[in-house]
Amino acid sequence: MDARCGWTAAAAEMAEELEDGFRRGPWAAEEDAVLAGHVAAHGEGRWNEVARAAGLRRTGKSCRLRWLNYLRPDVRRGDFTPQEQLLILELHSRWGNRWSRIAQHLPGRTDNEIKNYWRTRVQKHAKQLGCDVNSGQFRDVMRHLWMPRLVERIQAAAAAATALATSPDEHAAPAVAHGDMCHSPDPSTTTMSSTGTSAGSSSTSSSITSTSVPRGEQFPSSTNQEHLAMASVTAVAAADWSSEQYGSASTGFGADDMFEGSWSELLARAYDDDGADSSLLPDFQTAETGDNWWSLEDDIWSQRPY
C-alpha cells in the first residue's frame, strides 16, 4: 500500500458500527470492491440507494465520498506536478477556498486532495514565514516568488522536451524534467490505500470534473507533446494572471516578459521593483524559524522522500 496512506488494512477492519447500523471509519477492501462493482454496473448518483442496494452498511454520503475521492477510475494520485501547483496557487488567488471549483481545472484531482495540499504544504510555508496564508503579504510571496519559479521550472522542462523531440538521438534529459514533468502515477503510490483493490484499473471514463473542463486544460499526459501543451496552457494561465493582476508595464512580470530571465533575476526584480507590492515582501533572512527564503524554496519544490 501507499506508505503515505494514513489508513491500513488492519485499521479498515476496525471500522466501527454505529447504533443506527451504519459503519464508519476506514473502508475495507471488500466494501471498496462492492461499491466499485455496483457503481460500474449501475452508475453514480442516488448514493443512499447505492448503499442500500449494494448491501453496504454505509451512509450514502460516505459512499459518494469514497467513490469520488478514491475509487473513481480517473482519479490521479501522487505528487502534484509544477503545472498543477501553479494552477492551484493561481486559482486559489482568484477564488479562495473554492476547492471544488479549483478541482474542476485539475482533472483527476479531487477537491479533498487539493485542500489537503493547500493545508499541509502551502499553509506550512506561510506559517514558516510568520504570516497568515490569506494575508496580502503571503499572496505577494506566491505571486512574485513561487509562481515565477514554477513557470521557470515548467519552461525548462518544456525546453528539455523540445530538445528531446528535435534531437531524438539525445536521450539524456535535464534533471529538472525528470520526475516533476514526467510524473506519472507510480504504482507504489497509486495503490488503493488501505485496501489494495483494483478499482483504479478500469479504463472507464466517468469523470465528474473533466467533462466540464475545456479540452486544453486537461492534464493527464504521457507524452512530451502533451507535456509541452500542458506547459503552454499553464504559461498562458500564468500570463493571464499576471496581466490581469498587475499589467505588464508596472511590475516587470507582464505577459510579455514573464518567461524571460532566470529565477534569480526574477527574484531580484521582485525585490528591486519600486512598485507598490515590493515593499510587502517579507524579510526572509530574519524569519523566526531561522530559515531563509532559499531553504524554504528548495523545500517546497522537492519531492517528498517517501
Added chain:
DNA sequence: AAAAAGCACAACCGCCTTACC
C-alpha cells in the same frame, strides 16, 4: 533504540443548496 514531533491524507461533520413531492 525509543519517544516525540511533524506530516500526509482518508474520512467525517455540519451547513448550504437543489430537486422533488
Added chain:
DNA sequence: CGGTAAGGCGGTTGTGCTTTT
C-alpha cells in the same frame, strides 16, 4: 409555497508513517 431528502462543499479530525531529537 413549504417540507423533506439527497447531494455538494468546505472545515475539521483521526490515524499511521516518517523524521527528528
